[in-house]
Amino acid sequence: MSRLATARELLPGRADYDLRPPILRADLLAGVTVGVVALPLALAFGISSGAGAAAGLITAVVAGIVAAVFGGSPVQVSGPTGAMAVVLAPIVAVHGMSSVALVSILGGVVVLAAGAARLGRLVGYLPWPVVEGFTLGIACIIFLQQIPAAVGTTAPPGRNPLLGAGSALANAGSAAGWTVATVAVVAVIMLALPKLHRGIPASLVAVVLATVGAEVTHAPVPRIGTLPSSLVPTLPHFDLGVVRDLAGAVVAVAALAAIESLLSARVAATMTRGGPPVEPTRPDRELIGQGLASIASGLFGGMPATGAIARTAVNVRSGARTRLASISHALVILAVIYAATGLVSRIPLAALAGVLLITSLRMVPLATIREVVRASRSSTVTFAVTALVTVAADLILAVEIGLLVAAFFALRHLARAARARRDTLPGPAADGDEHIAIFRFEGAMFWGASERVVTEIAAAADDVLVVILRFSRLHLLDATGAKALGETIGELEARGVMVLLKGIQDHHQHLLTTTGVLRTGSHLFTHLDDAVAHARAHVQRASAQAR
Structure with missing residues (x-):
């Protein structure tokens, strides 16, 4: 226009x-x-x-x-x-x-x-x-x-209305x-x-x-x-001191x-x-x-x-x-x-x-x-x-x-609604599935909820070799949430856990990149079946090496 x-x-x-x-x-x-x-x-x-x-x-x-x-x-x-x-x-x-x-x-x-x-x-x-x-x-x-x-x-001028009403009732005269x-x-x-x-x-x-x-x-x-x-227009007196x-x-x-x-x-x-x-x-x-x-x-x-x-x-x-x-x-x-x-x-x-x-x-x-x-x-x-x-x-x-x-x-409700729900793997079960954990983000990852959500992921990811993080239902992400997510991924990888990222939305790409969550070598997937297949292959290789 x-x-x-x-x-x-x-x-x-x-x-x-x-x-x-x-x-x-x-x-x-x-x-x-x-x-x-x-x-x-x-x-x-x-x-x-x-x-x-x-x-x-x-x-x-x-x-x-x-x-x-x-x-x-x-x-x-x-x-x-x-x-x-x-x-x-x-x-x-x-x-x-x-x-x-x-x-x-x-x-x-x-x-x-x-x-x-x-x-x-x-x-x-x-x-x-x-x-x-x-x-x-x-x-x-x-x-x-x-x-x-x-x-x-x-x-009395300027008095609180409640106090003024009480004072008026107390002082009511004969003309009341x-x-x-x-x-x-x-x-x-x-x-x-x-x-x-x-x-x-x-x-x-x-x-x-x-x-x-x-x-x-x-x-x-x-x-x-x-x-x-x-009605007669009358311009009021302008004084800078009064205006202040x-x-x-x-x-x-x-x-x-x-x-x-x-x-x-x-x-x-x-x-x-x-x-x-x-x-x-x-x-x-x-x-x-x-x-x-x-x-x-x-x-x-x-x-x-x-x-x-x-x-x-x-x-x-x-x-x-x-x-x-x-x-x-x-x-x-x-x-x-x-x-x-x-x-x-x-x-x-x-x-x-x-x-x-x-x-x-x-x-x-x-x-x-x-x-x-x-x-x-x-x-x-x-x-x-x-x-x-x-x-x-x-x-x-x-x-x-x-x-x-x-x-x-509103923020408290948003924080309570934020979660990382653990999902079951799709399709028929396969050997080694117990070493794979899928977490689906829901709601918002922001400063009011990020610490709790990533702590739940870290605690639930014990004894696994692969963690799949699903981002397709993540509606809100701020810098604090992205930073906490990056630190959690770093901790998991330091423990030898592979982290796969699935369904990252376009409007989250820039923030995840600038906070270091997405970097060279990150495992990114568009479809869950592809991420699960990659995770199962990694578990099988790890099991073979252990034998």
Whole structure:
């Protein structure tokens, strides 16, 4: 494929849209549905991150449009998410709200560069238990972060969510009754309405009713407050010293934006299978789109954006077919900014806390947890460790440790599967066959298993004159395994044992040659019958000489 064709794959085009009336109608309807669902979430995640409700709305609009136009998924919905709010909260606590726009722009540049470098497919290497453990950890953090707002207090900035929730519960004041009641109303409505009709936007209805109730009763509960009535680009102040201080935060934001967006796009692709055909997801273009979305969001005073799994799922289930649905969802929220900021500013913070509490409970279904736990003990440990580290420490660290744990179990399984099985000689038995040993390598000969495998060969090769090593089923061989194999062959030959090598695969030839296993005088065979015939002839000659 030419460079020009490759570049075109990463850019938007006319083929991204289908304006036929049935599809256009479906996209617009899906966009309105997702916009209604996304509005309270955008407000809630903005507040939860510490950047403010306005930042959540701006991100939903600006990033939602830019990611829809330039991204690689036709049905992905992007905007503020709970995971990004979790990452941003300590950054805001340490560096202030002014850092959010700068982190958004710089993080977007990193994600954009990753897309241009064609790194989008790497997300496929993340193990399933790590992804689910990460998601569970995020859900727990989102839940814990809402406890202070749910009881009418504030948690100390930068404190661990679990400790902050405990402190908030201990310090709840007399006004806690009003906020707890507001949260309870929202929770009941969100849980009950979907049972009556799945098409009702439960979160929006819950927030509206809670707001009306707070206004009618004059409840003393904190409100959202002033919101922007327009979108105006504002370039943040760039200071090299501040940029250096934020380097770690930028990497964390970029990593999360890339991982969450690609995972969301992958989930969306699986949801569209079996239905009407849609444009395939392009992971590299998705990174470019998300990078541009975060840059644009930062320029307008928003926060870093990612693909939102929950809103994307609503989009797909609502019948979305092209990017127009995601664009429409952003325009719905834009209409609220220009026409209803006064009403939105009166929403109680406790109502949004209730929305996020129920949202967090729905992020990881119990069925998924059961599937992970039943899969294997290693998947259970990987899942639990990733979730615990996510809650207790850091999101990116949790993914890294989860990968290490998964790699440990994978290598242990690979090492246990590696063996040199002793075979019987083919065909009718012949005199002297007891002096011939055949070993068939299976699995992998690598640093985690080579010492055990070659020790078994050396121990089982006593009282034999010929050892035949079969390589045809050896799938993996590294330098350590090749070196150990060469040393074992040397020891056997030093004891007067002839070593015959059968079925060496082409991709192992170079490594076996460079490590000295294959050298001038090596006995190489393609067929086992030829190797056995050679071994029997050698045994007969040795027996004749002994007589």
